[in-house]
Amino acid sequence: MRGDLQPRRGPHVYPSEGSDTADGTGGTGTGSSPDGGPQAGSRxxxxxxxxxxxxxxxxxxxxxxxxxxxxxxxxxxxxxxxxxxxxxxxxxxxxxxxxxxxxxxxxxxxxxxxxxxxxxxxxxxxxxxxxxxxxxxxxxxxxxxxxxxxxxxxxxxxxxxxxx
Structure with a gap:
C-alpha cells in the first residue's frame, strides 16, 4: 500500500472518493455500502x-x-x-x-x-x-x-x- 493513501473502507472506496463522511459511509445509512450502493446481501x-x-x-x-x-x-x-x-x-x-x-x-x-x-x-x-x-x-x-x-x-x- 502506498504511504499517501488511507486504508480501504469498503470495496474500491477511499474516504476521499465518493464519500462525504470521515468513516467512509458517505452518510447513506445502514442499507448502503460505503460507495452508496446497496449493502451486500441487501435486497x-x-x-x-x-x-x-x-x-x-x-x-x-x-x-x-x-x-x-x-x-x-x-x-x-x-x-x-x-x-x-x-x-x-x-x-x-x-x-x-x-x-x-x-x-x-x-x-x-x-x-x-x-x-x-x-x-x-x-x-x-x-x-x-x-x-x-x-x-x-x-x-x-x-x-x-x-x-x-x-x-x-x-x-x-x-x-x-x-x-x-
Whole structure:
C-alpha cells in the first residue's frame, strides 16, 4: 500500500472518493455500502400503499420508510371512539413477529414499536376533521426471502383513509 493513501473502507472506496463522511459511509445509512450502493446481501422489497396502490421500495437491513396515515371523518357527524388501524401484510404470504419493524410516532416525538397489525388510536374525530399518524417501517436483514411485496393498509370507522 502506498504511504499517501488511507486504508480501504469498503470495496474500491477511499474516504476521499465518493464519500462525504470521515468513516467512509458517505452518510447513506445502514442499507448502503460505503460507495452508496446497496449493502451486500441487501435486497429490495416493494411496498404497496393502501387502496391507491402507490409503491415505495424498502431494502432489507436498510433505512426505514416513513409514511403518513391520514383519516378524514366523512360520516356526516362526530365519529365517537373512532378506531384507526394499520396493517402491514405480505402479499402472497404471512409475516411472523420480528419479520418487519413498525413504529408509530408518539406525541412526545419518540418512535414507539407496534405490531405489523396494530391499532393506532381510538378517539373521537369531529365531523369533517382529519387526523394523521406517522408510521415508520423497516426490514431486518433476516426478512423472509420468499416475500417480495408488502401491502400497507389503514382502516378507520371514521371514514376515509389515505397513506402517503
Amino acid at each position: 429490495a422489497v416493494t411496498v404497496v400503499l393502501g387502496e391507491a396502490g402507490a409503491t415505495r421500495t424498502l431494502r432489507t437491513g436498510g433505512d426505514p420508510l416513513t409514511l403518513t396515515v391520514t383519516v378524514l371523518n366523512t360520516t356526516g357527524g362526530d365519529a365517537e371512539d373512532a378506531t384507526d388501524n394499520l396493517s402491514v401484510a405480505a402479499e402472497g404470504g404471512t409475516l411472523s413477529g420480528g419479520d418487519v419493524n413498525v413504529s408509530l410516532l408518539a406525541e412526545d416525538g419518540s418512535w414507539r414499536p407496534i405490531g405489523h397489525t396494530a391499532r393506532l388510536t381510538t378517539a373521537t374525530l369531529p365531523a369533517g376533521e382529519s387526523r394523521t399518524h406517522r408510521v415508520r417501517i423497516s426490514l431486518p436483514e433476516g426478512f423472509p426471502a420468499s416475500v417480495t411485496r408488502l401491502r400497507v393498509t389503514a382502516f378507520s370507522n371514521a371514514g376515509e383513509e389515505t397513506i402517503t
